[in-house]
Amino acid sequence: MLLRNSKFAYALTLPVTVTLLALLIYPLIVTLRNAFWGADGLTLSHFASMASIDGFWVVVRNTVVFTLGSTIISMLLGFLFAYSLEFITVGRRFFASILIIPLAMMPVVSSLTFGMMLNPALGVVNSVLKMAGIAGPLWATGTSTALATVMMVDVWQWTPFCFAILHAGFRSLPADVMEAARIDGANARQELFRISLPLLRNVLLVTFVFRFMEAFKAFDAIYVMTQGGPGRASETMVIRAYKEAFQFFKPETAATIGVVLLVVTLVSTRPIGRALLKATT
Numbered sequence: 001m002l003l004r005n006s007k008f009a010y011a012l013t014l015p016v017t018v019t020l021l022a023l024l025i026y027p028l029i030v031t032l033r034n035a036f037w038g039a040d041g042l043t044l045s046h047f048a049s050m051a052s053i054d055g056f057w058v059v060v061r062n063t064v065v066f067t068l069g070s071t072i073i074s075m076l077l078g079f080l081f082a083y084s085l086e087f088i089t090v091g092r093r094f095f096a097s098i099l100i101i102p103l104a105m106m107p108v109v110s111s112l113t114f115g116m117m118l119n120p121a122l123g124v125v126n127s128v129l130k131m132a133g134i135a136g137p138l139w140a141t142g143t144s145t146a147l148a149t150v151m152m153v154d155v156w157q158w159t160p161f162c163f164a165i166l167h168a169g170f171r172s173l174p175a176d177v178m179e180a181a182r183i184d185g186a187n188a189r190q191e192l193f194r195i196s197l198p199l200l201r202n203v204l205l206v207t208f209v210f211r212f213m214e215a216f217k218a219f220d221a222i223y224v225m226t227q228g229g230p231g232r233a234s235e236t237m238v239i240r241a242y243k244e245a246f247q248f249f250k251p252e253t254a255a256t257i258g259v260v261l262l263v264v265t266l267v268s269t270r271p272i273g274r275a276l277l278k279a280t281t
Helices: 008-034 043-053 057-083 092-099 105-115 124-129 146-171 175-183 190-197 202-215 221-225 237-246 251-280
Strands: none
Touching: 008 043, 008 202, 008 251, 043 237, 043 251, 057 092, 057 202, 057 237, 092 146, 105 146, 105 221, 146 221, 175 190, 190 202, 202 251, 221 237, 237 251
């Protein structure tokens, strides 16, 4: 009876709402002030300063490649694992539990572990490759391989996230519709592309949106393994914002990058997700 009282419900949710708004609004106000306010008042000069940073467009390219590459690969692998699990009848929960383990690990721990395994001189991966007569790459320390390496670690960390959501989506598909399709003679390919994917469109879009935003603001793996190096080979906008704020002590430039990242995320996420869904379904 008490829970049906709207005043009591407001009393329960108001403290949490106020706390969350305070934690969100104050940093947002400070960021906007640093980005749009200068010595002479309102200004857009900080955006020009951001664009004139040495290597800025290389950082933009790295951000685009890392975000789209990590998101698409994670989505494809997560979908493949979730779809494959539909054909397993014995031990499905066991395999699902194994596949979701990377998501339970802290990103910093995962990055440190991969950093040691992929060490060109002492890492176990290159040691195994050397035993097989293969010269291992430089991985995170190579200019041509650093971005791909941190992307691989990010994919390993977040593919279970995509898998978990898509697996739940497959489990929620109406059994009577799937059974009717099989009775009508639909093969596995027709069942997937004509029934499962259309029914999972919203689930796929939600998964993409969350995964895209997570990849766009990825920090842990890149900073722990390469700190954006060597040079700017793996530096993204988030890493650049961190350096501007805490290494070069330019909070206005860091805030400007943060505003750009926020706007790009809000504007691009849904259109890109819908375009990819349209292309695949």
